[in-house]
Amino acid sequence: MREKIKDFLAKRGAYYEPSKKKEGEELPYKDKTELDKEAEERSTGIKKGDEALEYFKTRRSIRRFSPEMPDWKIIYNIIDAALHGPLAGNLCNIDIIAIQNKEKIKKISMICAQQSWICEAPIVLAVVRRDTFLLDLYPGEGEKFSIQNAAAATENILMLAHFYGLGACWVESFENEVLHDELGVGSERFVDAIIPLGFAREKPKNVDRRIDDFLYFESFGNRTRPKAPGRGPFTKPF
Numbered sequence: 001m002r003e004k005i006k007d008f009l010a011k012r013g014a015y016y017e018p019s020k021k022k023e024g025e026e027l028p029y030k031d032k033t034e035l036d037k038e039a040e041e042r043s044t045g046i047k048k049g050d051e052a053l054e055y056f057k058t059r060r061s062i063r064r065f066s067p068e069m070p071d072w073k074i075i076y077n078i079i080d081a082a083l084h085g086p087l088a089g090n091l092c093n094i095d096i097i098a099i100q101n102k103e104k105i106k107k108i109s110m111i112c113a114q115q116s117w118i119c120e121a122p123i124v125l126a127v128v129r130r131d132t133f134l135l136d137l138y139p140g141e142g143e144k145f146s147i148q149n150a151a152a153a154t155e156n157i158l159m160l161a162h163f164y165g166l167g168a169c170w171v172e173s174f175e176n177e178v179l180h181d182e183l184g185v186g187s188e189r190f191v192d193a194i195i196p197l198g199f200a201r202e203k204p205k206n207v208d209r210r211i212d213d214f215l216y217f218e219s220f221g222n223r224t225r226p227k228a229p230g231r232g233p234f235t236k237p238f
């Protein structure tokens with residue numbers, strides 16, 4: 001990595017030499033007794049983790065909405081979550097446009113390949129990205145990183161919306177230049193995703209994807225997990 005970029009990232013807390021101490025608290029390695037002691041305390045965390053997994057598994061794309069507008073506080077929290085995803089270079093190259101105007105939402109639905117269901121949403125969020133800084137920082141990879149930052153933000157929006165019991169859908173089928181003009185994002189920005197949001201008026205079935213069909217160990221194709229048991233609060237070996 002070029003020195004200039006290293007310095008830039010280091011200042012933003014996005015890169016550090018492993019030999020140098022990072023800002024913040026450094027935690028020691030834990031011994032067996034300490035880990036066992038913590039196991040009990042962590043069972044609450046495990047429960048939370050299990051519940052969170054359930055939320056991830058029950059999130060589905062929602063394309064039918066009630067007309068009521070959700071609480072603005074919730075919308076602000078959802079946007080807050082979007083700004084707290086992982087970011088290449090720790091550069092927040094994301095802006096959000098919240099659209100409630102019915103005529104505007106109708107135009108957006110037309111620009112999004114005539115997906116008329118979008119008009120049912122009481123609010124639509126547009127995730128806008130700016131590539132410029134990332135293009136300078138990572139020549140050759142800047143655009144990819146910029147899109148990935150926006151994708152992480154979009155996923156955070158979908159998940160927190162689901163946590164609040166709202167429905168949402170990630171929409172990408174649109175004519176970029178037309179949407180760009182409709183939302184007035186200027187020459188340095190791109191509309192990256194459109195997210196219709198509201199109270200769900202449908203409940204799609206959950207999807208059953210089995211980990212065993214997708215998981216390999218050490219290299220692709222190997223289904224056998226290494227023998228090491230792992231340590232944690234689960235009482236039964238897994």
Ligand SMILES: Cc1cc2nc3c(=O)[nH]c(=O)nc-3n(C[C@H](O)[C@H](O)[C@H](O)COP(=O)(O)O)c2cc1C
Pocket residue numbers: 059060061062063115169170171172173174204207
């Ligand atoms: C990059 C991307 C683009 C998408 N674009 C659209 C879209 O234009 N219209 C739409 O109805 N759904 C769109 N979706 C939602 C997918 O259709 C949906 O996530 C997929 O069918 C899986 O269903 P689920 O979200 O309910 O699990 C998109 C999803 C992603 C990740």
